[in-house]
Amino acid sequence: MRMASYLGRRLAYFVVSVLGVLVITFVLTRTLPGNPVYLLAGPLTDQEKVDAATRELGLDRPLPAQFVTYVGDLVHGDLGTSLRTSQPVVDDLASRWPATAELAILAILVAVTWALVVGTLAAVFPRSVFARVADLVGSLGVSVPEFWLATVVILVFFTSLGIAPAPIGRISGTPPGTVTGFYTVDAVLTADWSALRASLAQLLLPVLTLALTTGAPMMRTAREFMTGVLGSPYIRAGRALGIPPARLVVRHALPNALLPVTTMVATMFGYLLGGTVMVEFVFAWPGVGKYAVDSITASDYAPVMAVVVLSAIVYLLVYLVTDLVHLVVDPRSRI
């Protein structure tokens, strides 16, 4: 019963937040420079044509009615047309999202892994040199702008050492046959091993950049939480009972630290979406982020606003799912 009411409240929050997001983007879209009426009516025009264009665009109707149209268009997948590519924005996004998803998913996996391992070890050996180095890496990782880190890793690993490929996008050579749109997955499915090698090589530097910047705050959270857990009475009791320290950490302490880390992953997801925009741009990665920046450069605003509104909605969805997962995983939330 309690669980049902919590679930209902949580879903209601989600709907309200999505509405709030839509109101914000609606206002931003209406304030954008460049009068759409003149775009439609043409430069040499009279008042009559301007009025007709205004009516056609529905701009003479009251704002709430315009808002309903705006939301309706979004729901039907009408995100406008890109002036730069002269394609519907939704089609442009559909062809680009696998590039972004492949990069982001891999980055978050690498980030969570190193954050948990390093954070746990630093909590277990708090006075070691390792913990101090972890501290330093954590502080630097949260302070470094990811677009600058991206240029530095290119300088070091491509320009100077020559061990990474040139930053020219997802793959050099021919991409594997399309199955899912994820080059690494497609390469495995079509048994195209040279394409797998080539796409992994291209992924190396952007994933490294994003994993370092998004993993740093996660590592700090994991470390802080593990320190707290390791000092708690049940761990001391376990130690007094003679449970080997390694087993105590892995079996008894670590599962408790996973909950705050999942929340952290959800929070970092929003940051990751923003960071991917910059990193894709530096690595000429043909994903959604580069699409947004290229559109900004061309003063083409419909794609930018589409990316802005979709990123917020995706973030809210991820957060909702995280909360629901907590509900299932953490027995305390069911009381």
Place this chain on the structure above:
Amino acid sequence: MTALDVRPAARRGPVARWRILVPAAGLAVIALVSLVGPFFLVDPLDVGAGEPLSGPSGAHLFGVDQYGMDVLSRVVSAGRIDLLLALSASAIALVAGIPLGAFAGYRGGAWDQGLLRVAESFQAFPTMLLAMGVTLALGPSLPNLVAVIAVVNIPLYMRLARSAVIPLREADFVLAARCAGRSTFQIVRQHIVPNIAQVAIAQFSVTCAWAIQVLAGLSFIGIGVRMPTAEWGSMIRQGTDHMVTGQWWLSVFPGLAILLTVLALNQIAAAARRWGGPS
């Protein structure tokens, strides 16, 4: 695994003084250099300062960019604009966000829920993308950039103030003031806001750090501070055209400037938080 340290984590010693002095001194040096440095260096906009794309040398410590402008002089004068914009944006966010959040937390009920939902809606956007959207809507002038960075940070202060106020709402001195017939506005201003100053200061430092990163990010993608004005983010962008050919000094030095400034601000915040936290 020789020793599993099971001492309680909360029993930390007092914050070592150097933890706040070192970053504070670092920040002071950065601010001082940006403030007075330009008086001693060549004009950051002088395109005839040196041979274009020549590396660091005795005459040009940080090298020369592709237009012949001195990189050291540009990094130093960019510090003025970055610090000034970040500081004013964070100050506006603080002044607007703290009272709003304090009011919401103190009033409770529909006001609280309403304001909280608004703040949450803003926070649903990845900061960088919201900043991009608002910058496009307002147009990229300097005052607008300050406004953008302030807007994306106001919800943070609101929620911070709100959660600090809720435990104070039923505190004896607040109840006493209410009994004495003070209005909500007076109570929030006189009794609540001074009590949340400490969390606000720690947050201010973090916001400044964030503001510098967002400003540099916007300039990097071309909608923030524009060439030829010297700004760290746009200088890094300038350097990306030349990094694969090895002219590293164009983007490495402005990036280091951001890194050191943001690092100092973050460390100050961490120390301030620990100082105020439970010891």
